[in-house]
Amino acid sequence: MLSKKTKYGIKALTYLAGLHDREPVQIAEIAKHENISQKFLESILLTLRRNGFLGSKKGKGGGYYLIKEPHDIPMTAIMRILEGPIAMVPCVSLNFYEKCDDCPDETTCPVHNLMLKVRDSALKIYRNTTLADLLYKDT
Amino acid sequence: MLSKKTKYGIKALTYLAGLHDREPVQIAEIAKHENISQKFLESILLTLRRNGFLGSKKGKGGGYYLIKEPHDIPMTAIMRILEGPIAMVPCVSLNFYEKCDDCPDETTCPVHNLMLKVRDSALKIYRNTTLADLLYKDT
DNA sequence: TTACTACCCTATAGTTTTAGTAGATTTTTA
DNA sequence: TAAAAATCTACTAAAACTATAGGGTAGTAA
Numbered sequence: 472m473l474s475k476k477t478k479y480g481i482k483a484l485t486y487l488a489g490l491h492d493r494e495p496v497q498i499a500e501i502a503k504h505e506n507i508s509q510k511f512l513e514s515i516l517l518t519l520r521r522n523g524f525l526g527s528k529k530g531k532g533g534g535y536y537l538i539k540e541p542h543d544i545p546m547t548a549i550m551r552i553l554e555g556p557i558a559m560v561p562c563v564s565l566n567f568y569e570k571c572d573d574c575p576d577e578t579t580c581p582v583h584n585l586m587l588k589v590r591d592s593a594l595k596i597y598r599n600t601t602l603a604d605l606l607y608k609d610t
Numbered sequence: 611m612l613s614k615k616t617k618y619g620i621k622a623l624t625y626l627a628g629l630h631d632r633e634p635v636q637i638a639e640i641a642k643h644e645n646i647s648q649k650f651l652e653s654i655l656l657t658l659r660r661n662g663f664l665g666s667k668k669g670k671g672g673g674y675y676l677i678k679e680p681h682d683i684p685m686t687a688i689m690r691i692l693e694g695p696i697a698m699v700p701c702v703s704l705n706f707y708e709k710c711d712d713c714p715d716e717t718t719c720p721v722h723n724l725m726l727k728v729r730d731s732a733l734k735i736y737r738n739t740t741l742a743d744l745l746y747k748d749t
Numbered sequence: 750t751t752a753c754t755a756c757c758c759t760a761t762a763g764t765t766t767t768a769g770t771a772g773a774t775t776t777t778t779a
Numbered sequence: 780t781a782a783a784a785a786t787c788t789a790c791t792a793a794a795a796c797t798a799t800a801g802g803g804t805a806g807t808a809a
Contacts, residue, residue: 473698475767478721482712485720497785506712511768517787529786530776546724559612573621573645581624581744582617585685585735592731596724605720614798636754650799656756668755669807 477553479507480515484524484549485605488541495527495534515553522552541603550597557597558590565594616692618646619654623663623688624744627680634666634673654692661691680742689736696736697729704733 482505487496498516502509516535519525526538550557551566561569562577563586570577577583621644626635637655641648655674658664665677689696690705700708701716702725709716716722 472695473721473725474765478699481721481724482719495785499785508768510770513786514768514788520786527786528776529774529784531778531784533776533785535786556611560617580621582612582620585620585739585744586612588735588739589732592735593728596727596731600724600727605724613796634754638754647799649801652755653757653799659755666755667807668753668805670753670809672754672807674755 474554475511476515477550479505479512480519480553481549481605482507483512483516484519484537484544484602487525487535487537488602489606493536495532495536497534500534518552524549524552541606542601544602546597546600546602547594549602557593558586560586563587563590565590613693614650615654616689618644618651619658619692620688620744621646622651622655623658623676623683623741626664626674626676627741628745632675634671634675636673639673657691663688663691680745681740683741685736685739685741686733688741696732697725699725702726702729 483501486501486504490496498509498513501507501516502512505512516525516527520527520535524538524544525535527533527535547557556564556567558564558567560571560582561567562571562574562580562583571580571583574580574583622640625640625643629635637652638648640646640655641651644651655664655666659666659674663677663683664674666672666674686696695703695706697703697706699710699721700706701710701713701719701722710719710722713719713722
């Protein structure tokens with residue numbers, strides 16, 4: 472299951488990407504527009520800023536704004552920051568690899584091999600989708 | 611993330627499918643062979659039995675055994691029983707559909723459309739993979 | 750009848766998720 | 780300089796979920 476953190480984060484990023492300019496947008500505006508708890512969103516935007524997706528400005532006229540171009544932000548990056556591993560099992564994760572406690576041999580593990588396929592197919596989609604792609608409703 | 615429940619369930623099913631006959635196998639034997647907490651496995655096998663995957667026999671020489679042929683058990687069925695929805699968001703789930711609280715319109719929701727693709731790709735794999743396929747190490 | 754084994758119910762420690770509360774800090778404006 | 784506007788930070792907490800353990804029941808075979 473996708474966490475609300477990730478869901479809200481994607482929605483917020485998409486909202487920012489859909490605006491005409493890159494002027495700062497207040498948390499409150501995003502939260503209201505996307506029906507998100509403002510305080511929760513606050514922490515999400517903060518981690519997005521810390522990871523180089525967003526810039527921020529304090530004081531009047533302040534807020535958050537996109538730092539990169541939407542078509543330069545692949546979903547892989549967003550997912551890994553907000554959701555964590557894309558793989559469903561740590562032993563098939565590229566960026567969050569971890570060995571299983573059970574499982575003497577990964578190469579013969581049925582779960583491992585199945586989840587490897589699932590990861591690859593998801594990865595393919597996330598890699599080929601950028602924030603800009605999310606703006607166009609159809610397809 | 612895949613729950614250990616699902617992981618253990620798949621391993622147990624694969625173990626049973628790999629045996630020559632369909633004689634009852636004790637929980638303890640499966641648990642030991644797959645390094646699984648016996649008590650936890652107990653409840654997993656129970657739900658697999660209740661959902662028509664396994665048969666059981668009590669008393670001496672008792673245990674669990676496969677009821678169907680491995681190539682007649684698609685991964686979709688196993689996943690849905692043990693893990694729940696295959697979709698990462700309820701609003702794109704075929705069997706566990708639920709509307710989002712936020713989100714006025716699904717068709718324009720960026721998360722919805724992205725997760726629809728992810729679900730489809732995962733579904734394709736699970737549908738085309740049966741328990742029998744998990745037995746063969748390579749591919 | 751005795752040993753064996755699945756069945757069933759309950760409890761619980763631990764973790765993760767999803768926030769809420771309270772205030773500090775920085776910037777702009779009057 | 781003071782007030783207002785906004786982000787930033789830390790702490791807390793309820794709720795849900797996960798993984799497991801314990802102990803008793805009931806059916807089956809020798």
